Amino acid sequence: MQKQTIGCVKAATAVLGDKWTPQLLRFFANEPAVRFGSIQDFVEGINPRTLSARLGNLEQEGVIQKITKPNTTRCEYCLTEKGKALIPILTAMETWSRTYES
Amino acid sequence: MQKQTIGCVKAATAVLGDKWTPQLLRFFANEPAVRFGSIQDFVEGINPRTLSARLGNLEQEGVIQKITKPNTTRCEYCLTEKGKALIPILTAMETWSRTYES
DNA sequence: CAGTATCCGTATCGATACTG
DNA sequence: CAGTATCGATACGGATACTG
Secondary structure, three states: OOOOOOHHHHHHHHHHOOOOHHHHHHHHHHOOOEOHHHHHHHOOOOOHHHHHHHHHHHHHOOOEEEEEOOOOOOEEEEEOHHHHOOHHHHHHHHHHHHHHOO | OOOOOOHHHHHHHHHHOOOOHHHHHHHHHHOOOEOHHHHHHHOOOOOHHHHHHHHHHHHHOOOEEEEEOOOOOOEEEEEOHHHHOOHHHHHHHHHHHHHHOO
C-alpha cells in the first residue's frame, strides 16, 4: 500500500495496510522474540525481500525492535509497547471479519 | 492495496486498507446519507474514478448501501450495520495514531 | 449530478539468485 | 542464518475528458 495521507488514521493504516503485516504482528504477539527464519517458516508464502521490507518499516515505525546478539549475525525481533498496543485493534478486526464473513 | 489473503483480518484490511477508505467511512459515520458530490467536496483530492471504485467495493462488501431516489439519477450512500461496526475500529486506530505519533 | 472511459506513471510484490 | 540485488508483472491510483 502506498503511504497514505489519511488524517488521523494515517499511522495505523501505514502500518496495518501493507500486505503480510497483520500476520506478522499476530505472530509477534504470540512470541516473545522471533528470528528472520522463524518468520519465514511461519508466514508461508512471504519472500525474504518482502519480509525484509516489512521488518524495516515496522522497526522504523517503532512497532518492533530488532536485537542483534553480540558477536553473531543472529538477531531477534519483538514488539515494542507501541506494537503491543496494536494487538487489540487487530483482534477487533478479526472479530469483525468473522462476524460478518459471508 | 491489493486484495490480501491474510487470515482472519482479511475482510477488515480489504476494506480499510485502500487509500481514502478510512476518510470515507469517517464521513459516512457522521452523516445519515451522502451523495457522490458531497463526498467529493468533503474528501479533498479524491477523483471521481477512485471514489467510484471505493464506493463500489464498499457496497459489494456490504459496508455501505446505495439508495437511488425514484425517477432521478440522484442517489445516496449510507452505512449498513456491518459498516457501523467498523467505526469503533477506526476510532481505535485514530487513538493509537495520536497516542504514538512522533 | 453521478458517474464512466482512457491513458499512463508509479508503487508494490513475487521469483530468484546471490552475499557476508 | 539473515538478509540484499536484480528483474519483471501487475495492481493501484491520478489526471482528464466525456456521457446519460
